[in-house]
C-alpha cells in the first residue's frame with residue numbers, strides 16, 4: 732500500500748461545473764435534512780471525475796465548503812479510500828491488486844511489467860498517459876491476478892496479456908475488459924467439479940418435484 736499524501740504543488744482552482752453541481756445536489760437530496768455530509772463519497776467521486784482523476788487541495792476545499800464540513804473531515808475520507816487519488820494520474824490509471832490471492836497467482840509478474848513500462852509505484856509517465864498504484868483486494872480474487880484501469884476490471888492476467896494491454900493503451904487501441912483466459916465472469920477455470928453426482932441430482936429433482944420416484 733502506498734503512503735497517501737495529498738499533492739500540495741498544484742495551483743489549480745476548483746469549482747463544480749453547473750452539471751456536476753446539479754449531480755452533487757441530487758446526491759445530497761438522498762439524505763435527510765441536515766445530513767448532507769452523508770453524501771461525501773459520492774460527491775468526492777464527482778469532484779475527482781471533473782478534476783482529471785484526482786483530488787487536488789482546491790477540490791477538497793470546495794467539497795468541504797459545499798458540504799459545510801470541516802476540511803480535515805473531508806481529508807480523512809479522501810486519504811482513507813484508495814479509490815480517491817491524491818496526486819495527478821494518467822489518462823489511464825492502473826490499480827494493481829497486490830493482496831494475497833492475486834500475489835499467489837502472479838501479481839508480482841504484473842508489477843514487473845508496470846515497473847518497466849511506467850516506473851516505480853506511484854509513477855506517472857511524462858506524456859501523462861499512464862500511471863499506476865498498488866492497492867488492496869478489489870474483490871475479484873477468483874479471477875486473480877487482476878488490475879483495475881480507470882473504471883473497469885482486467886482479470887486472469889499474466890505477463891504476456893498484461894504487456895499487450897499496456898502496448899495497446901500506448902497505441903490508442905481499445906482493450907477488452909474482463910477475463911483474459913476466456914472465462915465468462917468468474918465461472919470455474921477448468922471443468923466444473925461439483926454437483927456432478929447423479930445421486931445429488933436426483934435428490935435435487937425430488938426437492939423440486941416431490942412426487943417423482
Ligand code: FES
Nearest residue numbers: 828833868871872
Ligand atoms: S486479492 Fe486481488 S482482487 Fe482480491
